[in-house]
Amino acid sequence: MKKRLVSKLLALTLAVSMLGSLAACGNSSSSGGDTTDKSQESAAKEEDAGSASEADAGAGEEETDTGTDTAAAPAFEERVALDVVAFVSDGEADGLRTDPVSKYIEDSLNIDLYLTHVTEADWPTQLSAMMADNDLPDIFMLSDPTKQLPMLLEANSVLNLSPYLEQYAPNTTSDPAGELMIAANTTTANSPDGNLYLWGMCKGSWDDGTIPTCGHYVRWDLYKEAGYPKLENFDEDMLDVMQAMVDLEPETADGQKTYGIGSWFGNGQDWGEWFFIYGMAPQEGASLIETTGLTLAISTVDSTPINSNQLTDPDGYFWRAVKFMNKANQRGLLDPDSFTQQSDVYEENLKAGKYMFNYPGWMTSNANAEFNKTEGNLKTFISIPAVGVDSEDRFGNMYRGERQYVVSAATENPERCVALLDFVSTHDFSRIAWNGLEGNFWNVEDGKAVPTDEYLTVTKDNALGVETGVNVYHHFCGYGNGTIDPEDGVAIDLYQFSQKALDTKMNDTVKDFCEHYGQASQADVYRAETKNTTAMNFISFGEPEGDMSSYVNELKAYRGKNVFNCVAAKTDEEFEAARDKMIEEMKANYHVDEIFEYFYNEALAQADTVEQLAAMQNAIK
């Protein structure tokens, strides 16, 4: 309070002195030298103030801790305001929301919910500054928990949630998936002292298996028309399949030339490398770990690290993915614009039908939706079952929660914060977050949630969100939309994955796909064709020690600067030379072996934790 007063006074004096100078009767009496002294002084003061308020925060935490022991009333009588920074829809201005779902939360918990919408892009810098300033919202999202949690802990600005769980988070502690999330977030990698700091949101999965986030999607209508050409291994056959499809449809409906595949290398490092990271490994039951600089891959079948450095192994997932792109490029199947276009243009091209093959699932569903606008459409991207291997990461498993939230240690209402997190983490609320309140777009019939006919025809946009609350909290709720609610066996998102919705999406192409594999539904095809389809990766890495993190950063920067040139190689020899040169360079100057060694051992050391978490996961099934 006092600090604020002082700062207000300071601002006022500043403004007055400035106005004074404008009126040209400045009467200040210090000299130029003094000014600098003053500014230094104020800087020093500020730091003092900073550490003082830190101490305050610490004290506050202790007080509230003891407070919990005595507090008994689970229902909250007093209405309080909470500041929440979350990944929510931006359909309304930041602050109090007017949609019915927001009202529902506020009435249920007796709070005023002030929401600030953030995205991944700017939030990290903002959060760091707010951390330094010790002025944090009550609940906020971490964009990079591995790095941010240690920082928050060092500054004592994050609340230990463990003491509040029993009393204020009854839903989560009694839900097996909730328990798994808590267990995972209290492992050594995610909590230095075994207390719960991170609260995972969006558990479960994003889809019902038909549109995995990263898959191998082909234009099934053309594949069928081509007479189901041989597709036994990915690296070679897929290129031939693409060629066959391009031959069948050399131009889109509006006359653009078609290609087998495209990409968004124009986005450059990291995001531009998406195709190499997610284009091959997940579809073959492995996960390339970005925090290891892509040196380490972990099997999603049994959560074991693969003992081969992916960046130096020419037959590893990374290089195979790069080589695949290069081959496509050599054969003229890769859209030449790939090298300079960014992801938004890519998506428009995909929607326009320019590509025969695609990796990212969310873009696929957008493209299919676009195709479906045409009456009697047969054009459809369908993800094919694993090719030539017996495992894939299809039925996603975000056991830790896809997004991590924390509570500020300085909050005045820690109980309410935990109660809010618990409230939005249930299956029931998740269904409301995705579909709105019961009775509007969906009803319960025979104990099962069923969407109304009207619901399946609406467009989910911001306006709808403001009116009905649909998709406002869908990234600030307990479960992803493809998760099955154990109570009624129906997926959370009725708009996309309820039986009724699936039936309307079933066109002749999808039917043909199911018939081709002799199954009744798409999901059945995948289960029947591939042995392991559920991701079981329970390894997570904390912030690496010593120079390791800077090694990883430098490796990433080098990789991102050079890998695209390999794709552009004109011949196999040229590609191999470029690749070998990169591998050599990474070995010589970028500590690539050291990095792999470090993370591989870290991963091995987690064997016990993995076993424990896997057991909990199996118990859910």
Place this chain on the structure above:
Amino acid sequence: MNKKKNKFSIANIINILILGAFTFICVYPLWYIFINSFSSPQAINRGVYFVPQEFTLEAYKQMIDIPGLTSSIGIAFARTIIGTLLTLICCSFTAYLLSDRDLPKRKLIYRFFILTMYINAGFIPYYLTISAIGLKNNFLVYVLPAAVQAYFIILIKTYIESIPAELVESAEMDGAGLIKIYYRIILPLSKPILACIVVFAAVNQWNAWADDMYFMQGRKANGLHCLQYLLYTKLQSNVVNSTAGAAAGANMAVSSNSLRMAMSFVTVIPILCVYPYMQRFFTKGIMLGAVKG
């Protein structure tokens, strides 16, 4: 003589043609933005070069739907007008004082200002300073930090120094004080450079969004956001993207190219409306003789 004139008119024609051609490649993109803002995303992807294709007002509709748009326009105008005036007064007055040879330690003080162009403490300490003086969630954060800027001071000072010293000296002889000389002589004579500064400062203010994003936070900032920030939040979804964001981007609306075009068109228009009015100040020569007389 006649021959000579001819030669120059050829040079003139070439001059006109080159300038015209360059102007075309500068103006065409705006036309491109304009027609694309009325075209469907699919049409944009195929290329829209002359007139709108698959005409749609969708982008403008989407823009009008942005929450808090009306108040943000007001804030944008307020910060532009107040900020520009403040910058203009502070910088011109500082530059004038610095140009006075009687100022003790003149070089040193001048360097004190210039140095600020090169030192940058980084974002976090700047944020802490702003927060400590109470400018967070405060309208002043838009205008105060921009009030004194070394670059503008240098430009104005260079200009003032080109004004004949006799003018100032004779005014001093007549007993005019510093302030009086400033607004009776310096201000009127520096109109061209001041017009430049107005344009620079106003454009900076109008286009700024970063200060808004970082210093206007949470419920206390309600109603203080400016237009460019709101538009920026819509635009950036495609600019910087992370893998995690994209994975979760499933079911999140992505802003279309036409929306970007529409926004950009709407924000450029006010600048282009005001710009020609400022122009006459920096293109019309000042007759020193007239002032002297």
Place this chain on the structure above:
Amino acid sequence: MTGTAGKRKELTGRQKKKIKLILLLLPFMLLISVFSYAPLFGWSYAFVEFSPGKSVFDSDFVGLKYFQRIFSNSKDFMLVMRNTLSISFLNICCSVLPAMFAIAISQLRNKRYAKIIQTGTSIPNFISWVLVYSIVFMLLSSEDSALNIILKGLGVITESVNPLGNVKHAWAMQVAIGAWKTLGYNAIIYLSAISSIDQELYQAAEVDGANTWQKILHITVPGLLSTFFVLLLLAISNMLSNGFEQFWLLGNGMTWDKLEVFDTYVYRMGIKNMEYSLATAMGMFKSIVSILLLTFANWASKKLRGDSIF
């Protein structure tokens, strides 16, 4: 007697003016101190293991570790420096363009035409880099871009050209885009400088029978020199900063090797990875280099032109 008394009075008058000058200047010095010098306490972050929210005094002192890290990966660092300095050098070569452009405009007889040109050419400056990317991509770079359609139509090329993905000409391309974007806008400083030239000089020259070229060479150009040198000096001292957005947005997989500049490097290595100590050290390094360059350029200007600017 009266003479000395008068002199004394004059002296005190002068001193009074000096004090007044200082006093009037103080508020502005205070203002710029608050926003530019006060945050400098943050430079201390470069010498400790900084973590936001933790006091610098509680953090571990690491000395020059982060400065060493800037140079430790000498290969990356040299590459970044090569790109940064080359692009800056090319930009400096182009810095004469706005002045030439302003002179060309001032020669136009039809003032309305001049006005249109001047307004029109300032437009690119108001278009954000995000859109500049879209426009360049759609008009020049994509497979069926306007440029490729035209060139193919004329039979100049058979294979599509892709200027954005061209490694060989990456620098030239970026410098050209930069010049296109800022030329008209930057010319207005010179236009204002031209209009400050006493019109009587031109009239006198005309009486002496000077032609247009001579007038430009002997009156306009000298009248622009002081502005030009000031801007040149600023550009030289700013060699390490060639902007972030342009290269971040217009760079791509093919051209990163040529377009990774200091500003994008700081962002990538420091800020994006939340290595604030490293980012601070890099910022300090940039400040120091800039100040050294400025000092040197100023000194050189004094030697060469007999007049220092700052």
